[in-house]
Amino acid sequence: MSIQARDTNESKSVFSAARLALALVAALAVDLALIHAAVVAQAPLGALLILHLFVGPAVWLATKGEGVETLPSIALLAITVMGPVGALGTLALAAYLAWPVHSQRPNNDWQETLSKPSERDLPQMFAQAITEGRLFEPGQQSDAPSFLRIAAEGSVEQRYAMLGLVSQHFDPSFMPALRQALKSDVSAVRVSAAAVFSKLRDKNRLQMMEGRPESDTLTAHEAERIGLILARGVASGLLDPLDLIAARKKSLSFLLQARPEATVADEVEEIISTLLYDSGDESALDARLKLLDAAESQVISRLKAGLHMRAWRHEELRQTMRARTGSSDRLNSVRPLGGGQPLLSVLRGEST
């Protein structure tokens, strides 16, 4: 039913209820007058009774219709049998039903009476999942091959399963495997990968559309929200190169509007720095990072190192690490898993 139709029905219902109330009051008055005539004026009882018998049907005729289907019939019976007491009782009943709490129980209350929402706590949920065998089985992961390897060498069934997981639990780090599947020599895998890619790309597109400003003037908070939505789209790996450049530019403009200067080295600042770095605007990045408090230099170094590492800029990475090595004994002692040269020496380009 449309909203307009529902509104029309509601107003009809209010009108009918008012009409019923008026009719009942009138019936009450007529019956009281008849009683008064019988007691005080000693009018003939037979004639008064016949007159009384017309009151109930009159009320029924005046009030039957949409909105209040049952009450006119109750009124007819009650007034005919009980006279003014019946009219008064029907009036009370109508008032009771008209009160929203009684007449119309909200759906969620009603549903709650049918089945109460679950109030299980976390341990209880875990216990149930263990009992029913639905919980994650850690043993499965011990020899889990990488998605990239499955995309290249796995059986067709494994590749389907991998694509299902990519579709349901997408993470930008799955993109190389998805791209590999798009080039698969098995047409069914290629087609499935294209469907997954298409779904993810459309979803990303829809999410990025939420990053549209609703007005020309934005608060800092709103600008930051939009900038972060667009940044998430940029990081998805699902944009083609040209869309990527445009979206990065847009995201940066909103984030810089929200934070013209760096004030704190938090996650948002890390995103801004990454976008600046990926845009190739390193001078802006350096200027921004210098503004941050020296107490947070470790965060900044980590950020810079991460950015350099991501872009395979080994020389810059070494420089960043050297700048930190005044107190880097601990770092220098870090060796890769399985032994070998200390990590810092590798980063510095030193040989053993």
Add this chain to the structure above:
Amino acid sequence: MNPQGIASFDRTGGQEPDICLIVEGCYPHILGGVSSWVDWLMRSLPLHRFGLISLVSGNEPRSPKYEFPPNLVRFLELDLKGPVPLDRNRNYKVSPRQSEAFANILADLVTHGGSNALSDLLSEMDKLPGYPTYQCLTKSEFAWQVVCSMYRRLMPESSFIDFYWAWQSLIGGLFAVLMFPLPPARIYHCISTGYAGMLAARAAIEKGSRAIVTEHGVYTNERRIEILTADWIADTIDNGLAIDSRRLDLRDLWIKSFESYARTCYQACDAITTLYSDNQKLQIDLGADVEKLVIIPNGIDINRFGSVQPEFGNTPTVALVGRVVPIKDVKTYIASARIVRDAIPDVRVLVLGPLDEDPEYAGECRSMIEDLDLADTVILAGRVNVMEWLPRIDVMVLSSLSEAQPLTVLEAGAAGIPCITTNVGSCREILHGVDNEDPSFGVGGIVTDVVAPDQIAEAVISLLRDKELRAQMGSNLRARVREFYSSERSRNAYANLYKLQRFQEASTWQA
């Protein structure tokens, strides 16, 4: 009969039709695609008398989008949600032993399939006492016992509620098909596997009739993609990111069921036709017998498109013919246009197809054209009469993420225009020919990866710069399309298939 559906009719005059077509979710309710093909098939073979069973789901209002051809003598709708219940039959029950046996046979059919499993189920249904109705099999004490038994056997770790509703959809649809009064016909021809395929398989088993399945896309693969990417199917078991899990969940059940239905259909049918050879690999993986496989591509009106005369001396022109929607990946095509424009500044890049199906996407394409400064190069022409544009096109591009057998490539080919396509559907086969092509016509275009603007651009540049190569490829493609992709050839192949007593007498379409 559903009052919302299309009225059944029977104009057979007591004489059984030659062919009973069985279609699911297409003709006559939906325009285009497989529906158009069904209409074409019936009209192309006017001397054959057709019956048609259209599988539908639910009681949404439906109306025919096609005028029924005169040789369609019987039409029926089969609702996969079952017939309108005359009574509830909730008390229908059989002995626990018989319910358990019934559940085991049903579970076997759903997880493994095969015509023997279907045959076993049909006999077991015959053994049930008291002529059970559809309601008895799906919503009764007996049905409850079967559901519980199958749950314990198939996926005891998953959520029972979700299993119950999946069972109602999957098995309810199956019972609707198995209980539908089967009209007589000489041949049953289903246009997909799935439930349509199960009805054809049942006809082959119960009536001993010939059954044929034609798949345009491979139904099971389409369902698998749909299920893999569906957000509406709940994952009730936490398998993390594990690839090989022993615990079945709902997605597995859905996929396994459709695979089993396909296996059953392939076993029961005596001919399995499809549009191109890549599909046959999928069919073989699903258990189709190689001996039954045959390729019958769709055809086009060769004379119409072959009459196109190129207009010489025009500016170098590239075109993509198709709807401006994400699946066509028009953005990749636009991205490639910039690279082409940088190499060939006076190139004209056309997009010929409706812009109104996904206005948002079309808007993004327009913005992209502006952002890349391609306003003078790329033209979004909208819906056009392609015949008027073909003479001006030097190279046709198809950048789709998914296709079956794109008619636009065949039409361009018939007009002698070389094509550049992504490696989807039958594109490679159309441009390069099948492995054992006889006679061999040579290369008719260039195949690229999907979402690879640089590869498309490189291919376009190479063709636009080399007039001889372009002419050679155009000529090769024209010859191949004329030989193998005419609508006349396609019609004759089906007429021949219907004529045979047994499929083994058939030869391959290119022989």
